[in-house]
Amino acid sequence: MNKLLEVTDVRKIFGGSVRAVDGVSFSLAERETLALVGESGCGKSTVSRLILRLTDPTEGTIRFEGRDITHMSQGALKDIRREIQFVFQDPFSSLDPRMTAGEIVTEPLAIHGKVRNKAERRSTAEQLLQAVGLSAKHVESWPRQFSGGQRQRLGIIRAFALGPRLIVADEPVSALDVSVRSQVINILQDMQEEKGTAYLFISHDMATVKHMADRVAVMYLGKIVELAPKASFFAGPQHPYAESLLSAVPASHPNKRRKRILLAGDPPSPIRIPGGCRFHTRCPIAQDICKSQEPSLQLVGDNHLAACHFAKAWPIASRIGELQPATTTLAIS
């Protein structure tokens, strides 16, 4: 598979001491959906902002279609921004309240000179609105006249308007009502099927991730601690944090209330990341080695990486000596 996006050893340190993203590497193939999951403060949204170049990384490189975009100038980025688009969580704050729906969905086309005149812009807007199940009449409506689900559709059209190859979607359905959420999930999937767009799908909701993703990356305190194909991940997460995250997902049926791996306390602050394995302060199986040595991501199954000294299913214990810590090359798709 061709690598569309390649993120290598990226770090983002805010204010000199907040290690929000602390050495993250992954790649994304064409048409692929990679889910980035983790709890608040784990750095997943900062990763999305780095890829969109809304903030500059402190270290590391970001390549898109083979081109290094890490330090590309804003002018040069204009071309890249046609290819990388975004959908944000809150459809209420991410749409300009003074623009009509028609203007919102065609703004990217206008900026990039893809519509020649007002009439063309309007007819394009009508088509785009209809493509996601809104009415052509909505062209003249204001954002406030739409429900949350409808606004998120406007956000999705706008993201797809220029035919991007990658969409970064940061919690695109978390703010929506349940009955509307599934409509938007379906639209995201239909659009991907039709256009072949890749998604970096940022979410804290494991059930939605299981429905949407091809691969899953779990972040904890600024680092990816597990990266695996979806089936293998949900069949058996290898990192204790990933396992506890899955076990914390509420039951889908009262008969399925299960024993949880309850983590003690809250995640530490990204200002004071624990030494050794950053999860050791909350880990139910932490040993002495975990306090002193930081585990790197290692292969523990087919395309399945985990950063734990005791990742379990693979006979890793016997191989610990032979495996060299691999710090940079996680591009395994």
Added chain:
Amino acid sequence: MNNPILTIHDLKVAFGPQTAPVDALRGVNLSVNRGECLGLVGESGSGKSLSALAAMRLLPSAARITGGSITFEGREMATMPRKELEGLRGNEISMIFQEPMTALNPVMRVGDQIAAPLRKHLGLSKKAARARAIEQLDSVGIPDPHRRIDNFPHEMSGGMRQRVMIAMALACEPKLLIADEPTTALDVTIQAQILDLLRAKQKELDLAIIIITHDFGVVAEIADRVNVMYGGRVVEEAGVGALFDNTQHPYSIGLLNATPTIEMEQQHRLPAIGGAVPHISDMPAGCSFHPRCPERRPECDRLVPQLETVAPHQRVACWARSTADEQAA
């Protein structure tokens, strides 16, 4: 088995001027038994939070009760004088909210906030209230309570703040706790901790809980019985098992189907409910769900269906499930 501690009957709440009221609650019926956890499920605008606020008599000033009754242990609350209400709230009935940061006083130490109801309702001395507050913090699983008691809310994490809210709400050992989306703002691992804590307190204090949520996962985790709300009314009422296994109302069915689960088999499209949740100012006539309902019948846009028993302990308000003779209006 039926031993209701709180009963809401045909409760109506409206916003706006009396000449042009907007009906937000349009005849809510629900009850919760002693020691039982009732899940109140619905989407935005369904009236679930408003029902709870009405039960606490904490409605926003623009809203007013226009009909119905709220009975707590035989006492009518809908018309209860303020003084009497104050003796009840925080003492026998307590409430916790979604965002503890906005519900806690940011300039007051958490210990003083927990001590406040103890001094007011139980008349404890400052010293005794402080000692009890430390016990309370300990009992909701806050480590190092002797030190934490002097923290301000901003010095704590979201999960800890929610524990403080629970400690404060349970300080006077109330009989009923109303929890409005208590875990929605929290991460899943913290949500699991808080749900565990609520379950433990329910047993320990024989506490009745009304938990308001939009999340069927939370319902499956903690509720004994469930009421599903839509458009300002309860449309289905069932034991938690029956709600999942013998779902009756087309809206409840749609909601459950639309909720992805981690056990679900892969790669089919999610069944969606068409349309959007109606705004309270624009509520459809008859059954509020009829424009989105796959099972709608001719009478649905004219007549409001009432809750009817369809199985033991299960009632549903739906013409497609009704056994009553269709009486044309």
